[in-house]
Every structure is written in structure tokens, then in C-alpha cells.
Amino acid sequence: xxxxxxxxxxxxxxxxxxxxxxxxxxxxxxxxxxxxxxxxxxxxxxxxxxxxxxxxxxxxxxxxxxxxxxxxxxxxxxxxxxxxxxxxxxxxxxxxxxxxxxxxxxxxxxxxxxxxxxxxxxxxxxxxxxxxxxxxxxxxxxxxxxxxxxxxxxxxxxxxxxxxxxxxxxxxxxxxxxxxxxxxxxxxxxxxxxxxxxxxxxxxxxxxxxxxxxxxxxxxxxxxxxxxxxxxxxxxxxxxxxxxxxxxxxxxxxxxxxxxxxxxxxxxxxxxxxxxxxxxxxxxxxxxxxxxxxxxxxxxxxxxxxxxxxxxxxxxxxxxxxxxxxxxxxxxxxxxxxxxxxxxxxxxxxxxxxxxxxxxxxxxxxxxxxxxxxxxxxxxxxxxxxxxxxxxxxxxxxxxxxxxxxxxxxxxxxxxxxxxxxxxxxxxxxxxxxxxxxxxxxxxxxxxx
Numbered sequence: 001x002x003x004x005x006x007x008x009x010x011x012x013x014x015x016x017x018x019x020x021x022x023x024x025x026x027x028x029x030x031x032x033x034x035x036x037x038x039x040x041x042x043x044x045x046x047x048x049x050x051x052x053x054x055x056x057x058x059x060x061x062x063x064x065x066x067x068x069x070x071x072x073x074x075x076x077x078x079x080x081x082x083x084x085x086x087x088x089x090x091x092x093x094x095x096x097x098x099x100x101x102x103x104x105x106x107x108x109x110x111x112x113x114x115x116x117x118x119x120x121x122x123x124x125x126x127x128x129x130x131x132x133x134x135x136x137x138x139x140x141x142x143x144x145x146x147x148x149x150x151x152x153x154x155x156x157x158x159x160x161x162x163x164x165x166x167x168x169x170x171x172x173x174x175x176x177x178x179x180x181x182x183x184x185x186x187x188x189x190x191x192x193x194x195x196x197x198x199x200x201x202x203x204x205x206x207x208x209x210x211x212x213x214x215x216x217x218x219x220x221x222x223x224x225x226x227x228x229x230x231x232x233x234x235x236x237x238x239x240x241x242x243x244x245x246x247x248x249x250x251x252x253x254x255x256x257x258x259x260x261x262x263x264x265x266x267x268x269x270x271x272x273x274x275x276x277x278x279x280x281x282x283x284x285x286x287x288x289x290x291x292x293x294x295x296x297x298x299x300x301x302x303x304x305x306x307x308x309x310x311x312x313x314x315x316x317x318x319x320x321x322x323x324x325x326x327x328x329x330x331x332x333x334x335x336x337x338x339x340x341x342x343x344x345x346x347x348x349x350x351x352x353x354x355x356x357x358x359x360x361x362x363x364x365x366x367x368x369x370x371x372x373x374x375x376x377x378x379x380x381x382x383x384x385x386x387x388x389x390x391x392x393x394x395x396x397x398x399x400x401x402x403x404x405x406x407x408x409x410x411x412x413x414x415x416x417x418x419x420x421x422x423x424x425x426x427x428x429x430x431x432x433x434x435x436x437x438x439x440x441x442x443x444x445x446x447x448x449x
Contacts (some may be wrong), residue, residue: 002146004414005029005030005031005032006030006031006254007030007031007043007075007077007078008032008034008070008075008076008077008078008416009025009031009032009033009034009035009075009077009078009079009080010035010036010059010074010076010078010079010080011025011033011035011037011047011059011080011082012036012037012038012064012067012079012081012082012091013037013038013081013084013236014036014037014038014040014043014044014047014082014260015260016045017081017082017255020257021080022047022050022051023050023054024389024393025080025320025393026050026051026055026056027054028393028394029397030393030394031078031393032056032057033051033059034060034074034075034076035060035066035070035076036059036060036061036062037061037062037067037070038061038064039063039267039268040267040268040270041061041261041266042161042259042260042266043266044109045062046259046260047059052384054337060074064087067090067091067094070092071095071100072098075097076095077100077101077263078102078103078150079091079092079095079101079102079103079388080099080102080103081095081102081104081105082148084106084177084183084184085105085107085110085183085184085185085189086109086110086111086114086182086183086184086185087299088104088105088109088110088114089109089118090116091112091119092108092109092121092129092250093117093118093121095128096121096122096125096127097121097125099125100127101127101128101129102119102127102129102130103130103131103132103392104129104131104132105131105132105418106131106132106133106194106307106417107131107185107189107190107199107417107420107421108129108131108193108417108418108421109421110182110183110184110185110189110421110423111185111231111412112442115418115421115425115443115446116444117417118302118418119415119418119445119446120162122414123321129413130392130412130413131197131412131414131416131417131420132388132392132410133193133194133197133201133412133414133417134196134197134387134388135195135197135198135203136198136384136388136410136411136412137195137384137385137387137391137410138248138387139374139387140358140374140375141202141362141384143311143372143375144202144203144314144323144325144360145202147274147323147362148202148203148316148323148404151320152318152320152321152362152363152364153316153317153318153319153320153321153322154234154315154318154319154320154321155318155319155320156203156318157296157297157298157318157319158297158298158299158300158315158316158317159203159297159299159300159314159316160299160300160313160315161185161195161199161300161301161302161312162301162304162305162310162312162313163191163195163300163301163304163311163312164307164310165191165194165303165305165306165307165406166241166309166310166330166333167306167333168188169248169307170285170304170307171190171247171276171297171305171328173190173283173305174219174274174276174285174305175272175273175274175276175284176272177270177381178272178283179219179274179279179280179281179283180280180283181282181428184235184283185421185424185428186214186283186424186428187283187284187287187303187305188214188283188284188289188423188425189421189424189428191303192287192301192303192423192424192427193421193423194420195209195301195303195312196291196301196419196420196423196424197412197416197417197419200293200416200420201412201416201432202316202420203295203297205293205294205297205418206293206294206439207291207292207293207294207422207423207426208259208292208294208438209417209426209436209437209438210291210292210423210426210427210429210430210439211289211290211430211436212288212290212301212427212430213287213430213436214284214286214287214288214427214430214431215285216281216283216284216286216303217285218285218286218306219276219277219285220276220304221277222279223277225277225279226407229247229277230277230278231245231275231403231414232278233275233361234274234275234278235271235273235274235275236249236251236273236274236275237250237273239261239289240294242275246335246336247275247276248273248275248375249273249397250274257272258364261273266396275369282449285302285304285432286303286304286305286306287301287302288300288301288302289301289303289423289426291359291423291428292306298343308333309328309330309331309356310328310329310330310387310439311327311329311356311358312329313325313326320362320364320365321362321364321365321367322362322363323360323361323362323363324359324360324363325358325359325360326358327356327357328355328357328358329356329360330355330356331356336403342445358374359371359374360372386408387410391410391411400433415446418443419439419446420445421443422442422446423439424438425442425443426438426442429442
């Protein structure tokens, strides 16, 4: 028996990450993917196959230049934006003006002007924008927030946060469009917005001033030659010199990557498997940042994109003690040649190979330390993705009740997206000028809201 969904959705940008949303919407009876929008008919056809495999009708396919026509003609009331980061505002703004509910992948956008345009549109229309900060939904991160909010370590005075991307996941940002800051904002915006949002959320505070240094010290032509890692090829596919290179990505050997990227090259010329030690790279791979928050706390933050293991350590120093979290998302990466998407977490959206564990330790003043029991998940992004999707679209299984009690405080708004973005933009400014940057000057209006 056919059903009439309550919401007709459009997925804009049909790359690898968009699969999460296409499948999620197909699984939920109140939603239907009615339209797809992307420069590549090949990628849209791949997503239509996902829909038919889920027993859903195929969606209509639209070129980006006809996005506003698509909204009207397909009667769209829900838009999911998963395009190249720099293009997010091109779809968020008209979708909000059309009265649609909009969910955008993080980061919300990549620069201050685009951010202001989005915030102005939200204010003018009164419509909703949600930023998909899935790490808020990781149960380990929820436990950290709960302990801080309950005063387990008193007033938070300082935070030390170290995030490590291994030579599989970290390197992947240097194979694709993310390696060009004009498209991604660099790792301070594309990747670290996750982490900056977590700290803003954990502390229930706003970033005020930022200082930092960043450099490209491992990837790129010069560093690759300096460290003896560079091989002379432009992209891995068809290159003999890439055959035994542990940094090379094998698109042809992986069905999903072949369908989404290799087969789609004829549509837009996008190369997904570029040499990480060659070509034009304008983002940093080693970044150190200091942030001061409105209530007085400071954070020291470091992102390394070339580590042998992947994970993070975050420590909160408070007036009543210290809280320490360590998470090993991948303990090491073997030197497997010709990487494919199923040989570890290329994008972070699947459980990593050789995954370790998580340890949360509370160290109160004048008391022995104690380990805090954790609920851990080896699903996508530490269990964050399925919980976020439930909060955004309702549970896929009607027999399982939605977690409505805490979903509201975990769901990120456009203001949350702007405050996380502001830290990354300020860090990028510091990398250029060598001077501190004030958040309120970079993103006017958001700090006071």
C-alpha cells in the first residue's frame, strides 16, 4: 500500500557524506527524498539507486542552477545541504526564503560574509536552520557535558584539547577539494568546527578572542620532498608510482568510490584521489590555537593531521578538580597500499579499523581519582550519527521512542554554527597576521546574540 509522506525533502550535494542523509530519509515513513541536486548526473543516479534499494521511488534530478525552480516545482519543504562547504549558503539562503526547514552539514559556511548572509536570512524569515554537529550526540560527549553542568569539577577555568587525525583519515583532506582553503576554509573551519562547537556546548559559553599559529609541515610538495615521502604523480588512478604508495587512494578498487567519483569525472572533472604530496595545497596540517571565552575560561587546542593514531584528549581544569577524557578512535594504521574506503575510516563516518576505547577520569580535589562508566558506541562518529538522525527526522523504527528529553539541547542552531565557525575564522586570521583576533570583529552580531 502506498503512503503519503508528510515531508518532501531535497538532498543538495550527492557525494559520499550525503549517503547518510539519503538513507536516513528513505528509512523514515514521514519523509521522502523527492529531489536530488548536484552538478553530476552520475552521483545523483547513485543516490537514486540507494532509494530504490530501500524500496523508495526515485527522486527527480536537478542541476544546481535550477535549485529555486526545484523547490517550487517539487513542493519541497525540507532541504539537506551536503555540498562543498563554500557553496552551502547558495542553497541555505533560498531554501530559508522559500519557507523550507534546512539542515546543513558542518561547517555552516566558510567565511564571515557568507555567515552574515545566512544569519540575516534567518532573522528576516524567522525560519529554521540546523547545523549537523553530530559529535554532540556521541554518548561520551553527552556524559562530559552532564558532569560539567552538574558541577563535578566546579567552575571551569581552563581546557586543554588535542585532536589527532591519522595518516589515513588526515591525509584524505589533502586528496580532495578540502586541500584548497577557498572551498573548505581549511581544517580550522571544516574539521575543527566540530571541536569548537563541542567546547562552546560543554562550557555553555561564547568564544571571545583567539590567537594561534598554523603551518603546512607534512603534506604538500615541499614537505613531501623534505621528508622523502613524495612520489611524482598527480593522481593515483592509472599511476604506476602510486601502486605501492601507502598514501594513495584506489578509487577503482572500491565500488562506492568508483560510482561516486571515478565514474563521475566525465561530468565535472573532479579528481578525488590527488597526490597528497603534490599540487596546490593551501590549508595547514599542524595548528595550535589559544581561545579566551566570555566567562573567563581559556582553551589551548592543537590539531595534528598526520598522526600514527587517531583520537583526542581533552582536559578540564576546574575550581573543584579536573576531568580528563581520552578517546582512541584508531590505535594505528597498517601500511596497506592503495587505500579503499573500507580499509579504515576515510571520512570518520564509519567505525575505525583498530579502534581503541574511551576513558573518562574524574579527579576531585582532596579525593582519589575515579573512572566514570561510559556508554560507548562503534557506530558512525561514536554513535553520534544515528542519534542525530533520530533527533532531526524522528526514529527510523516506530517501535523505538524518540529521545525527545535531551534532543533540544543537543541540536545546533545557526547561532551555534556561527560561533563554532568564528573560532576557525579567527584562527585563520591569526595564521595570516600573527596577531590575536576578536570574534565580535570577525562575525559582527553573533557574539552578542
